[in-house]
Amino acid sequence: MPAVQLLLLACLVWGVGARTAQFQKANDQSGRCQYTFSVAGPDESGCPEQGQAMSAIQDLQRDGREQRAALESTKARLSSLEALLHRLTLGQAAAPWDTQEGLQTELELAYSNLVRDKSALEEEKRRLEAENRDLARRLESSSKEVARLRRGQCPQARSTSEDVPPGSKEVSKWNLENVDFQELKSELTEVPASRILKESPSSHPRSEEGGTGCGELIWVGEPVTLRTAETLMGKYGVWMRDPQAAYPYTQETTWRIDTVGTDIRQVFEYDLISQFLQGYPSKVHVLPRPLESTGAVVYQGSLYFQGAESRTVIRYELYTETLKAEKEIPGAGYHGQFPYSWGGYTDIDLAVDETGLWVIYSTEAAKGAIVLSKLNPENLELEQTWETNIRKQSVANAFIICSTLYTISSYSLPDATVNFAYDTGTGSSKALTVPFKNRYKYSSMIDYNPLEKKLFAWDNFNMVTYDIRLSQM
Numbered sequence: 001m002p003a004v005q006l007l008l009l010a011c012l013v014w015g016v017g018a019r020t021a022q023f024q025k026a027n028d029q030s031g032r033c034q035y036t037f038s039v040a041g042p043d044e045s046g047c048p049e050q051g052q053a054m055s056a057i058q059d060l061q062r063d064g065r066e067q068r069a070a071l072e073s074t075k076a077r078l079s080s081l082e083a084l085l086h087r088l089t090l091g092q093a094a095a096p097w098d099t100q101e102g103l104q105t106e107l108e109l110a111y112s113n114l115v116r117d118k119s120a121l122e123e124e125k126r127r128l129e130a131e132n133r134d135l136a137r138r139l140e141s142s143s144k145e146v147a148r149l150r151r152g153q154c155p156q157a158r159s160t161s162e163d164v165p166p167g168s169k170e171v172s173k174w175n176l177e178n179v180d181f182q183e184l185k186s187e188l189t190e191v192p193a194s195r196i197l198k199e200s201p202s203s204h205p206r207s208e209e210g211g212t213g214c215g216e217l218i219w220v221g222e223p224v225t226l227r228t229a230e231t232l233m234g235k236y237g238v239w240m241r242d243p244q245a246a247y248p249y250t251q252e253t254t255w256r257i258d259t260v261g262t263d264i265r266q267v268f269e270y271d272l273i274s275q276f277l278q279g280y281p282s283k284v285h286v287l288p289r290p291l292e293s294t295g296a297v298v299y300q301g302s303l304y305f306q307g308a309e310s311r312t313v314i315r316y317e318l319y320t321e322t323l324k325a326e327k328e329i330p331g332a333g334y335h336g337q338f339p340y341s342w343g344g345y346t347d348i349d350l351a352v353d354e355t356g357l358w359v360i361y362s363t364e365a366a367k368g369a370i371v372l373s374k375l376n377p378e379n380l381e382l383e384q385t386w387e388t389n390i391r392k393q394s395v396a397n398a399f400i401i402c403s404t405l406y407t408i409s410s411y412s413l414p415d416a417t418v419n420f421a422y423d424t425g426t427g428s429s430k431a432l433t434v435p436f437k438n439r440y441k442y443s444s445m446i447d448y449n450p451l452e453k454k455l456f457a458w459d460n461f462n463m464v465t466y467d468i469r470l471s472q473m
Contacts, residue, residue: 127278127280130274130278131272131274131275134274213470213472214354214401214402214403214470215402215470215471215472216404216421216470216471217401217404217406217418217421217432217434217468217469217470217471218434218469218470218471219434219468219469220418220434220435220436220437220455220466220467220468220469221466221467221468221469222437222466223437223439223457223459223464223465223466224464224465224466224467225439225462225463225464226276226277226463226464226465227276227277227279227462227463228461228462228463229258229461229462229463230279231258232260233258233260233261234258234260234461235260235442235444235460235461236259236260236294236344236442236444236445236458236460237256237257237258237259237260237294237444237445237458238256238257238259238294238295238296238445238447238458239254239255239256239257239445239456239458239463240254240255240296240297240298240447240449240456241253241254241255241298241449241451241452241456242298242299242300242301243299243352243449243450243451243452244299244300244451245301246300246301246319247301247319248319249301249318249319250271251451252271252272252273253269253270253271254269254270254273254275254276255267255268255269255270255298255303255318256268256270256276256281256463257291257296259291259293259294259344259444262290262308263290263308264287264290264291264292264308265286265287265289265290265291266284266285266286266287267284267285267286267287267303267318268281268283268284269281269282269283269284269285269318270282285303285316285318285321287303287305287316288316288323289307289308289314289323290307290308291305291306291307291308291314292305292306292307292308292309292310292334292335292345292348293306293339293344293345293346293347293348293349294344294346294349294444294445294458295346295348295349295350295360295445296350297350297351297352297357297447298318299352299356299357299377300377301317301318301319302315302316302317302318302324302377303315303316303318304316304350304357304377304380305350306334306347306348306350307326309334309335310328310334310335311328311329311331311332311333311334311347311348311361312326312327312328312329313326313327313328313329313348313350313359313375313380314326315377315380324378325378325379325380326380327375327379327380327381327382329348329359329361329373329382330363330382331363331364331365332347332348332359332361332362332363332371333347333361333362333363333364334347334348335347337362338361338362338363338368338392338393339392339393340392340393340395340396340397340398340411341393341394341395341396341410341411342396342397342411342412342442342443342444344444346397346444347361347362348360348361349361349397349398351398351399351400351447351448352400352447352448352449352450353400353401353402353403353448353450354401354402354403354450355374355402355403356374356375356377357374357375357376357377358372358373358374358375358400359372359373359375360372360392360398360400360405361373361392362392366387368391368392368393369387369388369389369390369391369392370387370388370390370391370392370395370398370405370407370422371385371386371387371388372385372386372387372388372400372405372422372424373385373386386422386424386427388405388422388429389429390405390407390420390422390429395407395408395409395419395420396408396409396410396411396412396416396443397411397443397444397445397446398446399446399447399448399455400448401448401450401468401470402470403423403424403425404421404422404423404424404425405420405421405422405424406418406420406421406432407419407420407421408436408443408446409436410438411438411442411443411444412438412441412442412443413438413441414437414438414439414441415435415437416435416436416437416438417432417433417434417435417436418432418433418434418436419431419432419433420432436466438459439459439462439464440459440460440461440462440464441459441460442459442460443457443458443459443460444458444459444460445457445458452465453467453468454466454467454468455468
């Protein structure tokens with residue numbers, strides 16, 4: 001093929017797209033000039049030029065370095081993961097022992113709780129059994145008393161006249177349909193009161209009049225200890241029952257307040273006397289305002305107390321747990337201005353008797369003498385006021401019976417006396433020498449309960465009662 005044709009063919013092939021074709025000119029072995037060209041085949045069409053190859057090699061080297069760096073990073077992360085896996089493996093190996101120890105601790109705690117609950121249930125069971133025995137005794141006693149009263153008031157059931165109680169009228173048979181039934185019944189009730197009057201634990205009648213009338217205090221019995229406070233908070237305090245109990249409370253419902261401290265708000269409530277004696281409150285009231293001193297009382301379903309560091313008397317309704325009224329006592333000393341001789345911020349002392357609600361206090365105008373005011377139990381308005389000639393700080397405590405104020409000579413002497421009486425009816429006072437025992441030598445509260453005809457007192461951690469006797473009017 002002529003050289004020109006070869007050249008044209010090479011150019012044609014190159015122009016068709018064989019960009020990687022190579023054209024060479026060289027002498028062959030015989031010395032003749034020989035033209036050759038080569039075109040990349042299908043598998044070699046992507047082969048780069050020499051410059052492109054160098055660039056590709058550099059790219060590959062760069063990619064290799066990046067891959068090695070990535071590999072090193074991956075290896076480092078893998079090493080970290082292996083270390084973490086090793087620690088986790090060790091933790092899992094130790095976990096069963098820790099878990100066992102934790103389960104053992106939980107089981108021990110649960111067991112101790114069960115033992116405590118069991119003890120509490122056993123104690124509650126003993127308390128309920130004691131209450132059941134007490135109720136059974138009281139029911140049996142009540143049944144016997146009813147039977148005795150029926151025998152004493154129904155002579156028609158008797159077979160002989162010898163069974164008629166002394167002093168009563170012997171009545172012949174009568175017809176229930178008779179129009180004179182009421183009159184005959186009234187005659188039958190003329191049994192001497194001593195035959196049916198329930199005597200006090202000290203075997204003394206509650207008063208000369210059978211405990212139903214008023215008179216002058218002439219005798220105070222020996223103290224009867226009902227219970228002792230368990231903590232230092234009970235060094236002194238106040239406890240009471242409502243002489244005019246309102247629903248849902250009864251004559252048995254008892255309240256107690258420990259008054260040691262600066263923020264006195266808790267009022268313990270006991271539905272039954274047995275609960276009070278055993279120390280199991282049925283409810284604990286938390287007063288919205290703190291009280292001060294041992295002068296609180298319960299009357300007609302409300303707690304009346306002096307607000308802390310104030311001359312304000314407050315009425316707190318126990319059933320609804322709400323404040324119903326409050327009233328400042330004009331000019332009354334408070335927080336240690338005119339206390340009783342034992343102290344305790346007893347400047348304002350509330351009291352209840354047969355006639356209603358009272359407050360005992362003093363003022364600057366009275367120069368420390370005891371002032372008495374009758375209070376309206378609903379709104380605490382002062383209805384009437386008396387000023388006595390008895391110096392408040394010279395007596396240990398005071399209470400009111402049948403509108404007469406009585407004071408105690410000493411809170412600590414074992415053999416003290418009821419030493420003064422002030423009669424609001426006559427406006428006069430007189431000295432007394434009625435013996436009064438401070439068995440535990442620190443009487444911080446003495447109040448009168450007109451329903452039970454007893455004095456309630458708090459004597460050095462101990463809650464005690466005193467029977468009393470009144471003279472006939």
